[in-house]
Amino acid sequence: MTVARALERIERLDPQVCAFLDVWPERALSREPDPAGALAGVPFAVKGPAGIRAYAARRLIAAGAVPVGSTAVPGPGTYWQTWGLGRHGRTVNPYRADRTPGGSSAGAAVAVATGMAALATGSDGAGSVRIPAAWCGVFGLKTTNGLLPSPDRTGLASAGVLTPTAADARTCLRAVLDPYEEVRPVLPLRARWSPDLGFARTDPEVESVARAAAELLETTGVVRLDRSPLELLDPRDAWQSVRGGRPAAAAGVRAQNDHRLDALFARTDLLLTPATPNRPHGHDGPGDTYSTALTWAFNLSGHPAASVPAGFTDDGCPVGLQLVAARGADVALVEMAVAAQERLPAVRRPTRTPGASAANPGD
CATH class of the missing domain: 3.90.1300.10 (Amidase signature (AS) domain)
Structure with missing residues (x-):
């Protein structure tokens, strides 16, 4: 996926699913990542208004990935069992608009599920990566507590990533972890x-x-x-x-x-x-x-x-x-x-975003 393609999908689909808080088209299109980077030119989204400052985001940028925007998180004053609030309104599940995508990495999961980003950063203090990943049909990883820097003083929250597949997360982990040591599990x-x-x-x-x-x-x-x-x-x-x-x-x-x-x-x-x-x-x-x-x-x-x-x-x-x-x-x-x-069977991606007409399918 190119940055231009991701931005086109955001412009077309985000008014329906409300996954983003902010989008940075000029900055993304003008960025010239190191072509030798493992993630050179890969468009990604960051969780919440402060997500661009997170350690994982900085490491992904260093590997050549291009941030295209920040994703929806719960609105102010809402209970922790909640959804996301994006710039266009309430974030919706890409499979069923009457349902929540989960949270708090709500917009991150929706952005990945609908192809508006190739991957997204998240944080998980109680299930905030795994729940929206489950409910949006994508892969979500919560890392070992303390493995990566986290601003959460309670020690409950750890960095995470949301990707279409686990294989995509492997590429992200290689970019974020230093050092990264290959491990091949023995089956079964x-x-x-x-x-x-x-x-x-x-x-x-x-x-x-x-x-x-x-x-x-x-x-x-x-x-x-x-x-x-x-x-x-x-x-x-x-x-x-x-x-x-x-x-x-x-x-x-x-x-x-x-x-x-x-x-x-x-x-x-x-x-x-x-x-x-x-x-x-x-x-x-x-x-x-x-x-x-x-x-x-x-x-x-x-x-x-x-x-x-x-x-x-x-x-x-x-x-x-x-x-x-x-x-x-x-x-x-x-x-x-x-x-x-x-x-496992391949995920059936949303054939159209909630509210899309037959003439304007989500994919």
Whole structure:
């Protein structure tokens, strides 16, 4: 994808999906990246108004990638279970305009899903990369806590990236990590399947889609599944305590979950779960459901985690399969995700953006 092509798509599609806060056409078209860079001329989007200053964005620019704009994040004063607010209005799911794309990296996921950017930076403090990646049918990676610089003083948030595929994320990780050490996983991977981590109330159809993806990986030789139950403590109160500046109140839950996860990854390469317990909800919010129920445990524990497109529910909502690996195994996790995505059915991209007419398809 060229910068000119990305800008053309933004001009045409963004009024419908509202993925961007700001667009920088003159700056992007005038930039002359080093042709020797690994990402020379690749158009990318940054998360939020301050995203251009993030460490990952600076590294991508150094590798030749060209920033084309900043993406939508939740509006001021909104609750954390929310969507995005772009320059044209409320950010919508590219598959169903009546549903949210997830957040807080809402616009980033929509920009990648609709081809308005080849990749986008994100940050993940409770699932803010993995949830929108799952609900927009793209790949999303949350890195190991502390691996890359983060302005979040609580230590919960870590840098992430959203790309069309895991293979695209591999190229990004090579540009961002210094040093980058190649890792090639040996198949079949030892994998543990959990639909709920022992506490979440997962939508039966979401669970079915994610389970089918995990079982397809088993039949195609990518993983060898262990289906025995995994029992973690619900991290909700602990996460909220840490976010509220009271980390001591979370110490007991963190210690017990860390112990259980350390034991798990001592004998397992990969943990597989649905990325979310629910499908994309309406713009009035998720009600009593915590969309973060299956993601924020790994913000507390620090493990790298990713969402790979797993399929769709009967009402046309994308579902993500979450992959979690040992702390520091980010490169290995992406390689495992590449192997997984090669065996899973290709994602059905939106044939048109929400509100587009038959004469003006989104692609």
